[in-house]
Amino acid sequence: TQLLEQSPQFLSIQEGENLTVYCNSSSVFSSLQWYRQEPGEGPVLLVTVVTGGEVKKLKRLTFQFGDARKDSSLHITAAQTGDTGLYLCAGAPGTYKYIFGTGTRLKVLA
Amino acid sequence: GAGVSQSPRYKVAKRGQDVALRCDPISGHVSLFWYQQALGQGPEFLTYFQNEAQLDKSGLPSDRFFAERPEGSVSTLKIQRTQQEDSAVYLCASSLARSISPLHFGNGTRLTVT
Numbered sequence: 001t002q003l004l005e006q007s008p009q010f011l012s013i014q015e016g017e018n019l020t021v022y023c024n025s026s027s028v029f030s031s032l033q034w035y036r037q038e039p040g041e042g043p044v045l046l047v048t049v050v051t052g053g054e055v056k057k058l059k060r061l062t063f064q065f066g067d068a069r070k071d072s073s074l075h076i077t078a079a080q081t082g083d084t085g086l087y088l089c090a091g092a093p094g095t096y097k098y099i100f101g102t103g104t105r106l107k108v109l110a
Numbered sequence: 111g112a113g114v115s116q117s118p119r120y121k122v123a124k125r126g127q128d129v130a131l132r133c134d135p136i137s138g139h140v141s142l143f144w145y146q147q148a149l150g151q152g153p154e155f156l157t158y159f160q161n162e163a164q165l166d167k168s169g170l171p172s173d174r175f176f177a178e179r180p181e182g183s184v185s186t187l188k189i190q191r192t193q194q195e196d197s198a199v200y201l202c203a204s205s206l207a208r209s210i211s212p213l214h215f216g217n218g219t220r221l222t223v224t
Contacts, residue, residue, distance in 0.1 A: 004152075031210055042114070042201055042215025043153070088152050092210045097143065097166065100152035 003027050004091055004101035012107045016078050021104045023072045023089035030092045032065055032072050035100075037086040079108045112136070114216035116202050122222045123192045131187045131219045135204030143213065144177055144187050145201040153201050159185060160208055192223045 004025045013019055023032070031050045035043035047056050049065035049072065056063045060083075062075040072089055086105050090098035115134040123129050135142050141160055145153035146169075155169040161182035170177070174193075179185040189196055199220050203213040 006152075033212070041217050042203070043213075044215070045212045048212065086150075090152075090213075095209050096141065096160075097155055097158055098210075098213060099155060100145070103150065103152040105150065 003093070003099050004089055006087075006089060006101040006104045008104060009102065010105050010107075012109065013079055014109050015081055019076050019079060019106070021074045021076075021087055021106070023074075023091075023101050025070050025091060027091070027093055028069050030069070030094065032069070032092070033090045033098060034063055034072070034074055035088040035090060037088060043086075043088055076106075079106075081108045081110050084108050114202055114204055114214050116200075116216035116219050118219060119217065120220050120222075122224060125194060125223055126191055128188065128190045129192055129221065131189075131200050131221070133185045133187070133202030133204075133216060135183065135185070135202070136206075136214055137183075139204035139206050139214070140208050141205040141211070142179055142185050143203045143205075144185070145203065146171075147199045147201055147218070149198075156187070156200075189221075192221075194223050197221055197223045 007022045033048045034046045037043040047063045052067045052069045054065045060077045064073050086103050088103050089101040092098050117132045143158050144156040147153040157177045158166040159179040174190045176188045199218040201218045203215045205211040
């Protein structure tokens, strides 16, 4: 059972466009992570956010943790074909494990 | 300096067979997790080890699933009497600390039950 819902489920955009992926839950999380996964590989960590309202930037990617620590967003500016992949949010409801979201599959077209 | 290693990469099993999936975590990592990932979906938690102790097995879908980490390093996920619904990618992840910390994933084992 996935506690974290991501939207959209699929996204296909042209190179250079901006996009936002959302991660929503009714549960409060002590921290939240975003991962990117490519076919045939395991997820790779992009960022961890801990404080409500926290914003972190990683080059063209901007991550925000909701004030109530129940939701998060990932914004990509000027998408590139190398951004193609499955984006996963993962929330920690307690002290040791992460629960993953349903995933957003992004395809950036040249 | 190797990352998390999983073997085999692919496994095809006939329905009813037993399978064993291996995970070699990063050396020194205390925590080890197993996740199950259906095609195009997010990973679903199966079980968690802290060193050799299995502290959470709440995600194991049935008593046909069994995991162990006897010496606190290598872990094995065993599935008995496999069913078609067991077909998925099984991911192993390790992390350095006992508490919340970044997960380092292996590339998974893709299990297909025919």
